[in-house]
Amino acid sequence: MDIFHRHRQAEEHASAASALEQALKVPEYRPEALIWKGIEALPKHPKLAFIFFSNAVKALPKRTDLHALLGRCLLDLAQPQLATRYLAAAWQKHPHDAGLRQVLWLSRSQSDTPKQLERLILAQLPEITSPQELNLVLRLLAAKTQHAGAVGVVRLDRDAQEIQGWAIDLKNLAEPCTVQFEFNGHVVNASAGRPDPLLKAAGISSSHGGIRAKLPKACAAVAVGFSTGGLLQGSPLHTLPVWVPPCPLAGQTKSGPVDVLIPVYNGLDETLACINSAIESRRHNRTPHRLVVIEDATPLPALRKALKVLAGKSKITLVQNPSNLGFIRSMNRAMAMSLGKDVIWLNADTRVHGDWIDRLRQVAYSDPQVASVTPFTNNGELMSFPKSRVSQPMPSPDQHAELDNLAKLNPSDPVEIETGCGFCLYIKRDAIDQVGYLDEVELSRGYGEETDWCLRARSLGWKHMGAPNVFVAHQGGVSFGEEKNLRVAYNNAILRKRYPDAESRYETFCRRDPIKPARQTLQRARLTHWLDQHRGEPSYPRSELHIHDGSRPETPFSLTWHHEGLRNWVTLHAEVLPLEISLDYAPEELPHLIEDLRALPLRGLVFERLANAPLFIWDLPSQLSLSYRIVCRDDALLSKEACNDRMEFAASAERIELPSAESVDRHTAVLHGANLALIEAPLLPATHEVTSTGTWLIGDDLSDSQVARQWLEIAQRATREKLPVQFLIEAKQPWSKQLLATGAVYALPDLTMLSMAENVAMSGCGAILSLHACPVSGWRAVELASDLDLPLHAPYAVRENATGEFPFHSFSITEPA
Structure with a gap:
């Protein structure tokens, strides 16, 4: 590559190109050579550049400039939707790279609707510190959206006890705009008339736009808005002093009481369903406990009234925040109120069943070093079921009860996991006393707080366990939403800096997937239960079993084979409510597979995609005594002779004639x-x-x-x-x-x-x-x-x-x- 650069700098183009071709053949120089090939091809041949840059990024995945160049290739290919999808995923891992962010903004300006673009720009404004990026997004906001004109950002400087930020009117950049400070029932108007270094560096305004005001005394929050209406980004500002945790109490024992902490803000029906399920299950649990509901200044009067009614009947202990504190601040204060007790975080969009607390507690005290316990769920990161890290729809109450009853009988041992998940997390008081509380300074706006706590605990020798014998239903969000995506990206960047090896540990854990045997055990119990329910029902519809390599669409019943290194296995898939059944079988487990297939309500077999199929596949028609058919598409050329050689056709087989070919040398x-x-x-x-x-x-x-x-x-x-x-x-x-x-x-x-x-x-x-x-x-x-x-x-x-x-x-x- 040194030779290439010497020729390039001397403008000896033919010699430089020859040196670059030689560098492509050497593994050590190949990634850099690919980058220069891509740079050379990008102006006139973006498709070639796409090949070169994508090959380079596989070798150098942390090079953010390569991700940006790939995004530019996709934009040059008139594919802004693909560019946005790719760049947004890259940005999630590198949220502070200004160059990558700028290309993403250009892509979003072509792919997103004006409303989407405006919402994203406003949500990200507090994080933008690059003058070039600020100039770009404000130009996009003015040109491509219907924004009213006034825009600004405020933040709290606790050391200086000041409110700082900037505000401008995009429709009248020459004049300072007026902002309003609202606190303790007072409204104070002020002009954004100070110079602001960021606005000046961005070439927007050198004389005005800056905001600086002393923090009012004895107020919990300050709202900063425009005189024309609307709040500045970052408002309202929570001005409470930094929370100081209380000193731990001695004397917590294994038989002590537990506080179930349920933070509440929105969602009337989901919240009441969660609380009622916890009240209903109280009689099934021997563990003494109370239900502590933290009402975080809900905007729903009906929810506030319903909670007061439950508290009046002594069903719950109600804590009402005077202003909205957010999840982290609310949970810190709630855990501090539960001194000397273990706690369970329980999201307000979950549902619990039976003696769930007793079972979680049993796992928590199975080892002195256990800090937290997370149950199985349909939507809960590592402990998601039936597939880890894949969210599934929330089951109905009856379906959930069936799942939890089967989980209760799961003989699988608790599994150590990398981190717990906050939808339902049992935390021992001893761990809280040593590890501390949640970070409400750097992670104040939420998301990733339980991961930070779990990683901090792990660094002190604590363990986190998954409980396969408990199933808690969890609604979760239909999608993250852009605000959550932003917070996840920025907070993950903080966590990567704090715990450099955590990401690689997590990826290794996911590849090993030690939770899989417990999931498989529960799946087998579900299959047995389902078969017992429907066995002998003449009206139950019988379906065909589709057999292929996993690349065809899902069907009611399918059997797929997989090869990964030296591992070979097949998967039986059944679409059964509320969650699909998916069972894996290793080669030595084939007798169990045949037994399960015989029990299913099958009316025939359909063979698709037979390339590299394991030998036993060809024997299934005779072993199961079922008719079959071979689906012959353009993607499945199969000679009749090959089928006859490898299968014993049943008498009722539907034979399909396939095209033959001339044999040539x-x-x-x-x-x-x-x-x-x-x-x-x-x-x-x-x-x-x-x-x-x-x-x-x-x-x-x-x-x-x-x-x-x-x-x-x-x-x-x-x-x-x-x-x-x-x-x-x-x-x-x-x-x-x-x-x-x-x-x-x-x-x-x-x-x-x-x-x-x-x-x-x-x-x-x-x-x-x-x-x-x-x-x-x-x-x-x-x-x-x-x-x-x-x-x-x-x-x-x-x-x-x-x-x-x-x-x-x-x-x-x-x-x-």
Whole structure:
């Protein structure tokens, strides 16, 4: 790369390009070479730049400038929606990078509606400290939204005991605007007439716009707004002194009482359902406890009245905040009121059942080092069921009761987890006394506070457990909402700085997934219970079992197979209310699979996507004594002879005739010259016409070493002869390292924020190429062509089938014209 830079600086372009091509072949220099290739291609060939930058970002994922460049590629490709999706995900991990944020704003200005853009700009204004970014967002706010004109930010400087910030009128930048301070029933008007360094650096105003006012005494909050209406961002300001935790009390014992803390703000029906479920379950729990409801200045009079009625009947202990303190401040003060007691955080949108407190407490005291316990739930990060970290709809009360009753019988041991989840969290008082309370200074606006507490506890030797024998239903939000996304991103950045190894520990934990055996045990109990309920019901509808590789749409019953390294397993999926049943079977558990399949109300089997299917799949029709059919699509070429060789067909089988192919010697179709000439099959439409330049995806399974060597020779010739072609290869394919080293082959972009089809489309891929001489069962190239809606080119011709359609072109490598 040093040679490249010397030639580049000397403007010796040919020599620089040659040095860059050589650097691509060296793994050590390849990422940097890809960056420079992308920079070179971006002005005129953004699709090529997309390939180069996406390959570079896989090697250098923390380079925020690469994420920004990828976003620019997508904008240049007229894909603002994809750009926003990609950049927003990258921004979540790097929320303070000004360059990345600016490209994201440009993308959002093209993809979001004016209302969405205005809401996002206003929500993020308090976090913007870059003059360039502030200039950009204010210009966007003035030009692309219907904002009234006045905009500003205020913050509290506790050390100086001042209210500081800025405010301007976008429709009249020449004059200072008037702001109002409201506190303790008083209203004070003031002019934003001071110079502000941020506004000056942003080129907006050098003479006015700044706000500075002394903090009023003896007030809990100050609202700062415009004289024309509306609040400044960051208002109201909570001016209470920093909270000092009380000294711990001695004498807490395992048999002591517990306080269930329920913070309440909004949601009348959900809140009352939660509280009533906790009241109803009280008689099932032996643990002495009280229900402490913290009403955080709710805007709902009906909710406030209902809570007072429950408190008047001694059903709950009601705490009413004089002003809205937010979750962290409310919970800190509530935990301080529960001195000497364990506490349970319980969200107001949850529902509990049975002796849930007794079971959580039993896990909490199973080990002296346990700090917190989190139950199973339909929506609760690591302890989500049936899939970890995947939210599911909230079950009905009856469905929840059934789930919790089955969980109560779950024999699985408690599982140590990385962090607890605040929707329902049992916390031991000893842990609170040593670890302390929630951070209400840097994390004051919420989100991530329980993660911070759990990581702080872990650093002091405490453990966090998951309780597979308790199931708490949790509604949760339908979506985060942009304000929560902002807080999550900024607070996660704080947590990454505080706990540098926590993210890698969490990712390792998720890969190991030690909670899975407990989930599987509960799933098996659910399947058994469901079968017992419906066994013998003549009216219950019988369904087909769809068998495939997991890439087809979900059906009422399906069986899929999976390969990951040396691990092989199959998954039985059943759509059963309230939550799907999904059971995994290792090879040694196949007898259990057959037993479960025989118990299901099946009326037949449907075979789809049979490539790389395990051998036992072919025996299922005979073992289950069921009829079957083979779904033959363009993505599932399978010869009748192959089926007959590998399956014992039942007498009632529905046979499907499939197209046959001429068998040609694959060697005669390869490498007769230096140029690629792709020849269109005669019956294909003209829209599939291709040329000898462009980007092509290698569609072959390169575990066939003979085919892999042929691709290697093609790539080497393409590099040697400087052909204007690029080949893409899936990164996990065998021989990928050797092919990437040729300089003509690049890893297929695999940005997780984009689908495979979107990654391929943004790369400008024109077709799938295959060197296989004849179609075999589950021909991979055909599957890719179907999934990605691309033409397939192969070195042979296929006889016309009954419909006169062909799923692919033919191609060969010939002498240049």
